[in-house]
Amino acid sequence: MILHLYNTLTRDISPFKPITPGKVGIYLCGATVQAPPHIGHIRSGINFDILRRWLITSGYEVTFIRNVTDIDDKILHNAIHEEMPWWALAQKYERVFTAAYAELNLLPPTYEPRATGHITQMIELISLLVERGKAYPVANGDVYLDVRALDSYLTLSGQKLDDLQSSADGEESIKKNPQDFALWKSAKPGEPSWPTPWGDGRPGWHIECSAMAQAYLGEKFDIHAGGLDLIFPHHENEIAQSNGAGYPFAQRWLHNAWVTTSGEKMSKSLGNTLRIYELLKRVRGIELRWYLGSAHYRSMLEYSPEALDESAVNFRRVESFLKRAANQLGKIPSSHIAEEFAHAMNDDLAVPAALAVISELVKEGNSALAAKDSKNLEVKSAQVRGALAVLGCDPWDDTWAKSDAALEEVVSGLVKSLLEEREVARARKDFESADRIRDRITELGLTLEDTPDGPRWSR
């Protein structure tokens, strides 16, 4: 089975065929850097990081663009609130996002363009739209896209132009149609601006993605991804801008669903944001990533602390299997992709089904471990590790492994001497002393188990 993916445009699952064989271009709408990330932002990043890793594992050469929108209304607003220049605020939060992405082992994008670095491309695109009669400047210096001049509009969200609730924005008088949206906004006092043929101003919300996608992926590319809420208006308007300029634009659209709490979407206005760094106090990064990646990307993920804890327990079972396998094999297992796992991933990235495959492999692997069947153990552990790598949760990945290797060695030595003492006690059937030593070790947060090969400890 070859990779099948959903397409919001056609609302069905179909075989994925890249424009250029062996190569894939993906544009993911990244952050508007106006505030720290919450787990919803990161879930989106993780979902499409898994897509990217799976494509790479499948042999594709992937160009992955994730933009940074570093100029927009909210950034200007928050900059006043936080009493700093808008560009300082944008950079501050861009760094927080970058750190969070790195902490959760997202591969860095091939290129990560900023909106403010592509004003030239935006102006070129807007000029072309005006030339082609798809956009019009107005007296105050704004430039609007004329949605009724397009060959088609709202193909992605499946709505009808006349059914849209038109916003009461008071500016309607200067627009041809209430649904026309701003490509360019004229300069206001105290706000940043760039010179254009229509006067000084700054970009509208959607134009940056049309301009940057084209700059890095060309006029036609394979996949455009982002959150569900971007379907309308953001992606709809990107299509409008790029098609209006005569470019085919994205061939396939993928949208990830929400992280919700108590059945509701995480949103700033509701004030129930869950910040990454709060959750990292509760579980390790690799466990948070496992959790956020565990639901199907098009399904809502209902957040609760209990669900997060349960998921972490589930991950530790897999992880501890791999660690014990490495111990018995005397080396870290290599990575290999199991056929059933590939089948699940090829079915529109069916991660939940893939997790079921991992569970089975772990079960079989554990049995091989008990039976000292090294050959089988090697196969199963390689397949488990290969699966985890695709999910970005390989325990030996540098992101997670770097932490405290040096300290680990010291602790290991100390625990070892304690265990030797305990073995002496056990040998003379002094279980009271043996249990006392075990309790001490357990109290320190380590897990201890006696195996036929002697005691083993782990964190």
Add this chain to the structure above:
RNA sequence: GGUGGGAUGGCCGAGAGGCGAGGCUCAGGACUGCACAUCCUGCUACACGGGUUCAAAUCCCGUUCCCACCUCCA
């Protein structure tokens, strides 16, 4: 009003006409000095009412409830 997505066992969470996904919890068993870990067994669910079918969680009709989008949004 328009558009889209949901409701699955104690809990989480897949599936989309027949063959009990998987995990967590709990109970029992094997192993163990005990415990942990591991393995085995058990806990037969699909919002409600009709219909189609040899067969429905899955298809059709209707109903209830929930959520999202309709120019701030991952």
